[in-house]
Amino acid sequence: MKKCMVLMLAFALENNLQAQIGINTTKPHPSSIMEMVSNNKGLLIPRVSLSGNSDMTTIPNSSNSLIVYNTTIGNGMVPGYYYWSGTAARWAKVLDDLTPIVMTGWSLTGNSGMVNGTNFIGTTDNVDVIFKRNNIVSGVLNTTNTIFGVNSLATNTTGINNTAVGAGNLISNTTGSMNTAIGTEVLSNNKSGIQNTGYGYRALYSNVDGNNNVANGYFSIYSAKSTIGNVGIGASTLRELISGDGNVGIGSDALRSTVAGRGNVAIGTRAGYNVNSSGNLGNNTLIGYQAGMGIISGKSNTIIGANIIGLPAALSNTVIIADGDGNKRINIDQNGNIGVGTDTPKFPLDIRLKTSSWPLAVTSLTYYGINPDAGTAGGTPATYANYTNDIGGFNTNTSLYTEGNIISVGKLSVTQTSLFSDQRIKNIKGRSDRAKDLEILRKIAITDYVMKDEAVYGKQEFKKVIAQEVESVYPQAVSKNGTKVFIPNVYQLSKQNGSTFTFEKPIAIDEKDQQLKVYDESGEIILGIQKITPHSITVDMKGRILKGKVFVYGTEVSDVRTVDYDALSMLNVSASQAMADKIKVLEKENERLKKAQTEMQNTLEYFEKRLKALEKVN
Structure with a gap:
């Protein structure tokens, strides 16, 4: 069992x-x-x-x-x-948590014992190195392009030699080459553009096929799609640009609103902020904080200085040099006229003075190279030209030379004058009729007066001629050269009601006048005239808001008469010669009469002697 x-x-x-x-x-x-x-x-x-x-x-x-x-x-x-x-x-x-791990690769917690030239991250064969985040390619090192950032160069096909550092840079690029994008969404829409460089959030964001552009700053050259050779350095430089090549903006918001235009250069924060030329126009050079503010369609300007704002939208072919407070010291207009102390020079060289008395700024002198002192607005402006020549010595120590006319609204003081009068520059018609000149001179009235522009002349009294009176008897001594100047034909404080100025005293100005000069706390302002009545003027304010009291100087006219006092002097010489001729005749007659008187006296004495002798005989 x-x-x-x-x-x-x-x-x-x-x-x-x-x-x-x-x-x-x-x-x-x-x-x-x-x-x-x-x-x-x-x-x-x-x-x-x-x-x-x-x-x-x-x-x-x-x-x-x-x-x-x-x-x-x-x-x-x-x-x-x-x-x-x-x-x-x-x-x-068999590894366990008590046994040190012997690694042959890079550790996630850091590495030590590296040998320069031996240890590295990368491949030893011809295969790209790829970095991913959340299983999305975030970096690629290959033979031609370098990428670090999520979705950068994500759709590139044949583009080479591109560098993208940051998220979303060159995300749409396919064939574009030799571009550099550093930041976020830089050159995001670029497809075939080449040789562009962008730094900063959305710099060159909209560029599709534009070439050779450089944008450095937040939203710099943001909107341009197909432009060439633009440079923006600073936040929002050339931000709105759509079309136009060769523009340069340096400084935050420089050329920010420029949608179209080429060849503009703006250096300084908000320099050329509103410039927006059309087509191939542009070529503005603007240097300084807010330089050129107000220019929109204007072209070919050169403006240097800070705070030059409020300029006309269509200002063109003008040169302005200002100080740091926006005071325009030198202006050169599109006709080549140079203005010192004026924004609207009327002459090849137009120098004006802003005085310290009311009105805030008035024309004291328009003269080549000569300036009265601002403290002499009471009627005694002192001027001096460095002209120390001997008489006729034109080329010695010449400080001023002009081939045109010189117009002075104020006093002109010099130590001597020397005028060209060479026979070789004249066609002689004959000698002046002295007797006729004397008759003309006798008809010219001398008048006592004071000037209306008290801010310049004060109460100074003058004893001179009136041009219109001289014109009626001696017209060749009076001229109207057509130059437009402002005259003090209003010259009083006004009450402003919107765009209408009203006055206590009646005004007498030509209804054809089109420009009005006024002054507020900021200085001189030129306004277009719309309507004139005996006690009011309505103007086009153009959006302006005047500050404080408004002083109305007067209107612009083109028929101001000038008197050739040299002609009057020569008329006086000729008349004096006529008088001298008459005096000479009278002197001869006087001599004859004197001789006759002597002879008569002698005869009388002879007869007196005979008479006395006869009386003795009798």
Whole structure:
């Protein structure tokens, strides 16, 4: 019976060994060859002492994947589980959290012991290095393009030598080459444009096929799509540009509103802010904080100085040099006229003075190179020209030369004058009729008067001629050269009601006059006249708001008469000669009469002697 039981157990064990082995379980898992179950015991792997990871003596003929627990320390071995790698012919340690990991790549927690020139990140074959974030390409190093940033150069096809650093840069680029985009969404819409450089948020954002543009700053050259050779340095420089090449804006908001135009150069914050020329127009050069503010369609201007604002929208071909407070010191208009102290020079060189008395600024002198002092607005402007020649010595120490006319509204003071009168420059018609000249001179009246412009002349009294009176008897001494000047034919404070100025005293001005000069606290202002009545003038304010009291100077006229006092002097010379001729005749007659008187006296004396002699005889 005992033998029978042993046979039955052996038969059962044989069947189990051929299938699966279960220890402490009757149902080992179908996927396992053996399953052990225990709540308080483990599997004890054989413990051996390995001499090294290539030890083949301790366990001869080790089978691939044989597991042991090594107890030896040394020769690169530490206690722990090892398995035999038949392919490598070595013992490989099973990693655990107590065993330092020996890595051959880069660690996620940093690396040390690097050797310059030996250790690097990259590839050793001709394969691009790619970086990803959230499984989106965020960096590529290849033979021609360099990319760092999510979606930068994401659609590039054949474009080469591009550099994109930052998110969304050159995201639409396909064939564009040699572009540099650093920032966020720089050159985002570029497709085929080449040689563009953008730095800053959305710089050159809209560029599609434009070339050779440089934008450095937030929204710099933001809107341009197909422009060439524009440069914007500073936030929002050339921000609105759509068409136009060769523009340069340096400084925040320089040329910001320029939609079209070419060749404009603006240096300074808000310089040329509104410039918006059309077509191929432009060529403005504006230097200084807010230089050129107000110019919109104007072209070919050169403006230097800070705070030059409020300029006419269409100002063109003008040169303005100002100080840092926006005071325009020198103005050169489109006709080449140079103005000093005036925005609207009327002559080749027009120099004017702003006085310290009311009105705030008046024309004291329009003269080449001569300036009265601002403190002499009471009627005694002192002027002096550095003209120290001998008489007729024209080329000695000449400070001023002009081939045109000189017009002075104020006093002109010089130590001497010398006028050209060479016979070789004249066609002689004959001698003047002295007697006739004397008759003309007798008809010219001398008048006592004071000037209306008291701010310049004060109450100074004059004894001179009136041009209109001279014109009626001696017209060749009076001229009207057509030059437009403002005259003080209103010259009084006004009350302003919108665009209409009203006056206490009646005004007498020509209804054809078109321009009016006024002064407020800011200085001289020129306004267009719309309507004139005996006590009011309505003007086109052009959106201006006048400050404080408004003083109305007068209107612009083109028929101001001037008197040639040299002609009057020569008339006087001729008349004096006529008088001298008459005096000479009278002197001869006087001599004759004197002689006759002497003869008569002698005769009388003779007869008196004879008479006395006769009286004695009788």
